[in-house]
Structure formats: structure tokens, C-alpha cells
Amino acid sequence: MLDFEEVQKHNTKDDCWVVIHGKAYDVSKFIDEHPGGSAIILKYAGKDATKVFDPVHPPDTLEKYLGKEFHLGEVKMPEKTPKKEYDDDPDEPPSQEELQRRLNIANMPDLAQIYNLNDFEFVARYTMNKIAWAYYLSGCDDEITLRENHLAFHRVFFKPKVLVDVTNVDLRTKMLGTEVELPFYITATALGKLGHPEGERVLARSAGKQGVIQMIPTLASCLFDEIVDESLPDQTQWFQLYVNKDRKVCREIVEHAERRGMKGLFITVDAPQLGRREKDMRSKNFEDLSHVQGDDEEADRSQGAARAILSFIDTALQWSDLEWFRSITKMPLVLKGVQRIDDALKADEMGIDGIVLSNHGGRQLEFSPPPLELLIELMPILKKRGLKMEVYLDGGVRRATDVLKALCLGAKGVGIGRPFLYAMSTYGDEGVYKAIQVLRDEMIMCMRLMGATKISDLDESMIDVRRREVVEDKLFGKVYEELESPAFKLK
Numbered sequence: 439m440l441d442f443e444e445v446q447k448h449n450t451k452d453d454c455w456v457v458i459h460g461k462a463y464d465v466s467k468f469i470d471e472h473p474g475g476s477a478i479i480l481k482y483a484g485k486d487a488t489k490v491f492d493p494v495h496p497p498d499t500l501e502k503y504l505g506k507e508f509h510l511g512e513v514k515m516p517e518k519t520p521k522k523e524y525d526d527d528p529d530e531p532p533s534q535e536e537l538q539r540r541l542n543i544a545n546m547p548d549l550a551q552i553y554n555l556n557d558f559e560f561v562a563r564y565t566m567n568k569i570a571w572a573y574y575l576s577g578c579d580d581e582i583t584l585r586e587n588h589l590a591f592h593r594v595f596f597k598p599k600v601l602v603d604v605t606n607v608d609l610r611t612k613m614l615g616t617e618v619e620l621p622f623y624i625t626a627t628a629l630g631k632l633g634h635p636e637g638e639r640v641l642a643r644s645a646g647k648q649g650v651i652q653m654i655p656t657l658a659s660c661l662f663d664e665i666v667d668e669s670l671p672d673q674t675q676w677f678q679l680y681v682n683k684d685r686k687v688c689r690e691i692v693e694h695a696e697r698r699g700m701k702g703l704f705i706t707v708d709a710p711q712l713g714r715r716e717k718d719m720r721s722k723n724f725e726d727l728s729h730v731q732g733d734d735e736e737a738d739r740s741q742g743a744a745r746a747i748l749s750f751i752d753t754a755l756q757w758s759d760l761e762w763f764r765s766i767t768k769m770p771l772v773l774k775g776v777q778r779i780d781d782a783l784k785a786d787e788m789g790i791d792g793i794v795l796s797n798h799g800g801r802q803l804e805f806s807p808p809p810l811e812l813l814i815e816l817m818p819i820l821k822k823r824g825l826k827m828e829v830y831l832d833g834g835v836r837r838a839t840d841v842l843k844a845l846c847l848g849a850k851g852v853g854i855g856r857p858f859l860y861a862m863s864t865y866g867d868e869g870v871y872k873a874i875q876v877l878r879d880e881m882i883m884c885m886r887l888m889g890a891t892k893i894s895d896l897d898e899s900m901i902d903v904r905r906r907e908v909v910e911d912k913l914f915g916k917v918y919e920e921l922e923s924p925a926f927k928l929k
């Protein structure tokens with residue numbers, strides 16, 4: 439067993455050891471290839487790097503990517519001082535802003551004071567660590583699409599029926615052939631451990647308890663199997679795939695997902711390269727983790743956590759590849775990130791099982807169309823042609839009314855991202871459970887007030903899609919984080 443004092447001696451670029459989970463690793467030869475850049479490793483040379491390693495790397499990363507000869511074995515770590523709430527680095531005392539954040543956490547409202555999904559965002563803004571908040575919230579460029587995703591729902595109104603017996607409301611529906619309790623799902627969002635030490639396992643547990651589908655991301659912080667093992671035996675989960683340039687790796691991932699019981703393969707098609715998420719880029723600590731795709735040395739390396747993890751993505755993915763996916767799996771195939779009518783029609787013609795109208799939550803191409811507006815235009819065309827596939831939507835869904843508008847327009851279900859991340863990051867399992875509960879309760883109330891008792895009652899006769907002047911959205915505006923240069927200042 440190695441002494442920690444021995445590890446501390448190896449703290450230079452040419453002779454660099456780090457400790458992860460009580461084991462030492464010689465990363466001297468790996469340091470220049472690290473997708474997240476060398477600076478972050480150097481910062482922890484000769485030290486215990488577990489706390490920065492965990493949120494951004496699946497647990498098997500070192501097994502997979504660092505040769506056995508560099509695994510140096512167990513380290514006898516110095517006696518841990520009793521676990522303080524915050525294990526501050528003695529050389530780096532917490533900033534005023536961090537102290538304020540800790541005070542906010544101590545004074546957090548309890549869950550009984552959380553009335554809607556936006557409340558989770560409000561609490562998250564003042565209690566999450568800046569890096570996680572920046573990564574989760576970040577839209578691309580000026581975040582026009584991020585805002586328009588949500589505001590698009592404000593331009594659609596209902597035509598509620600009255601004098602309907604609405605005593606019993608049934609929210610159950612089918613998605614990709616599976617019976618579900620609720621017509622919304624927890625969509626794929628990477629790096630769950632940035633917000634909560636158990637990351638995507640929190641989402642799996644809460645989704646299972648409420649019969650909600652979880653879409654497991656390729657870039658989860660937790661191991662795929664850890665997340666699946668956390669779910670209930672009969673729980674429905676889908677898998678989101680970032681297609682790897684290496685088709686052999688891709689095939690192994692897809693076949694393993696199928697073996698573990700995934701009921702849908704969602705191929706993300708809107709991210710051949712990552713959008714420019716400036717909040718994420720500004721979050722200092724990941725500046726050193728930045729690595730732009732490809733090896734363009736001249737490129738701007740301050741690309742935040744996002745770029746640090748996506749250099750494997752296949753930028754050459756195209757329609758002709760879909761046959762190959764059809765040949766390697768029986769799972770329903772869904773294209774996640776369709777943003778044009780003709781692409782949607784092409785997917786339907788090719789017999790793809792479904793599409794998600796999505797712009798990645800406004801994190802990719804600025805001025806991509808709000809998915810709800812696409813849905814309004816697309817569904818009449820698809821219905822006229824004899825719709826075969828299922829159409830989903832995600833982006834900006836924050837209220838039951840948003841869910842119900844999408845369903846009236848013909849969506850099979852909607853994906854929700856950030857609200858569940860904020861609920862997880864602030865209140866853990868109970869938070870996600872409450873977020874689902876809040877949305878469920880809102881849906882029952884809204885269905886009653888619309889004169890609908892089951893999902894199949896929801897059709898285009900119940901909504902008015904004429905464009906309207908959008909009133910200023912006070913609540914959304916209040917929680918919405920204004921971009922301030924260069925550092926965040928909590929108001």
C-alpha cells in the first residue's frame with residue numbers, strides 16, 4: 439500500500455500522480471491527451487482529485503482509458519478529519535459568494551412551499567454550485583431559443599368544454615407501446631452528479647415510484663448499469679445515444695442497452711457539435727476541462743464542461759446510417775432533435791418509430807424553431823398522410839398546460855429536462871418526486887377545467903393556435919438568470 443506522502447512527491451507535469459477513490463494513478467503520460475485539458479489535472483497533481491473527477495466522469499473511466507501499468511494501487515490516506523459539511527481546501531478558503539450560497543442552503547424553503555416547477559429553478563439558482571447551475575441552465579449564444587421554447591406555449595390558448603362529468607380523470611397513455619401513468623418523461627441530460635452526488639440514480643428512483651419514464655443519457659455521470667440497477671423491475675426506461683464515430687463501440691453500447699431492457703433507442707441528431715453555451719463556458723473551474731472537438735489547437739478552448747466530454751461524437755452521421763441501427767437492435771428507433779417538417783416526413787417515410795421535436799433545450803443552434811410551433815405545423819400534414827410514427831416534443835415545458843397543449847396538438851408525450859435537474863439538485867429524491875407530483879396534480883385540475891377525462895379526449899378542437907401578443911412572463915422572468923459578464927452576481 440502506498441503512503442499518501444509518497445503520492446504528494448509526484449506533483450509535476452512530467453511526474454504526475456493523482457488519487458481517485460483511495461487509489462493512486464500515474465497520469466504523466468495521459469495528461470496531454472486529457473479531453474478536459476491538462477490544467478485541471480495539474481491542479482490536483484500529488485493530491486486527492488476524487489471530488490472533481492466524480493461529477494464529470496463515469497466511474498469506469500480509468501479502467502477504460504488508463505493502461506493498467508499506470509494503476510499504482512491503494513493509498514494509505516491521512517486520517518480524515520471528521521467530515522465537515524464542506525471539505526474546503528485549506529489553500530483556497532470559500533469566497534463570499536460561496537459563503538452566501540451555503541447560507542441560502544441553510545435557509546432553503548421546505549418542499550411544502552414549492553408550488554410549481556419554476557420554484558425549483560428559483561431555489562436552485564441560489565443554492566446550486568455555480569458550475570452545476572451554469573451547466574444545467576446554459577442555452578446557446580444569447581439564449582433566444584431557450585426562452586422562445588417556453589414562450590411558444592404562451593401563444594396557444596385552450597377552448598375548454600363545460601358541463602362534462604369530469605369526476606374521474608385518467609392520465610394513463612401509451613408511449614412506444616408501453617403503458618405509462620403520465621404523458622411526460624424525464625429526458626436525457628448529461629452529468630447528473632454535477633447537481634447531486636447520486637446523479638441519475640436519483641431520477642431513476644423517483645421516476646420508478648411514479649410510473650414515469652426516464653431516458654438514460656449516454657453521458658450520465660453514473661454508470662449505465664448503476665442507473666438501471668436502481669430502477670424497479672417493471673420500470674420503463676429509454677436510452678439516449680450520442681453516436682460514437684467508432685461503430686464497434688456504438689454497437690456494444692446499443693446491444694448492452696437492449697439486453698438491460700431499454701424500451702426505446704433515442705438517437706440524438708441535433709448535436710454533431712455542441713452549441714456555444716456561454717454560461718457553461720464562463721464557469722471558471724471547467725475552463726481547464728475544456729477541449730474543443732477535433733484537435734484544432736488554435737480553437738477557443740474555453741468551452742466549459744460540455745466540450746470536455748463530447749469529442750467522440752460522429753459528425754458524419756446521416757440518414758443512410760439509420761438502416762445499420764435498424765439491423766443491430768429491435769428497440770423502437772426514435773430521432774431526438776428533429777427541427778424541420780421535411781426531416782420529420784422523411785423519418786416517417788423511412789419507418790422510424792418516432793421523433794422528438796427538439797432543439798436540445800435551446801443549447802444547440804440559436805434561432806432553432808420552438809418545438810411547439812413545429813408541432814402546430816407538422817401534425818396536420820402527418821395526419822393527412824396517414825401518420826405512422828409517434829411524435830414527442832421537449833423544450834420549455836414547465837406547466838401541465840404546456841403538456842396538455844402538446845397532447846391536444848397530437849404529441850404522444852413530452853420530455854422535461856431542467857426542472858427535474860433543479861429538483862434533484864436542491865431536494866434530491868423528494869424533490870424529483872414532488873416535481874412529478876406537482877405536475878400530476880396540475881394535469882388533473884387542468885383536464886377537469888378543460889372538460890377532458892382521459893388523454894384521448896385531448897385533440898385540436900380544444901385549442902386555439904392563433905398567434906397572440908405574448909404578455910410578459912413575470913414568474914419565468916424572476917427565476918430566469920440574466921447573463922452578466924464575466925462572473926455571476928447573485929442579486
Ligand SMILES: Cc1cc2c(cc1C)[n+](S(=O)(=O)[O-])c1c(=O)[nH]c(=O)nc-1n2C[C@H](O)[C@H](O)[C@H](O)COP(=O)(O)O
Pocket residue numbers: 573574575587625626627628629655656657678706744774796797798799800801832833834835853854855856857
Ligand atoms: C438541460 C440539459 C439538456 C441536455 C443535456 C444537458 C442538460 C443540462 N445534455 S448535454 O449535456 O449533452 O447538452 C443532453 C444529452 O446528453 N443528450 C441529449 O440528447 N440531450 C441533452 N440535453 C437536451 C435535453 O434532452 C432536452 O432536449 C432539453 O433539456 C429539453 O428542454 P428543457 O430542459 O427546457 O426541458
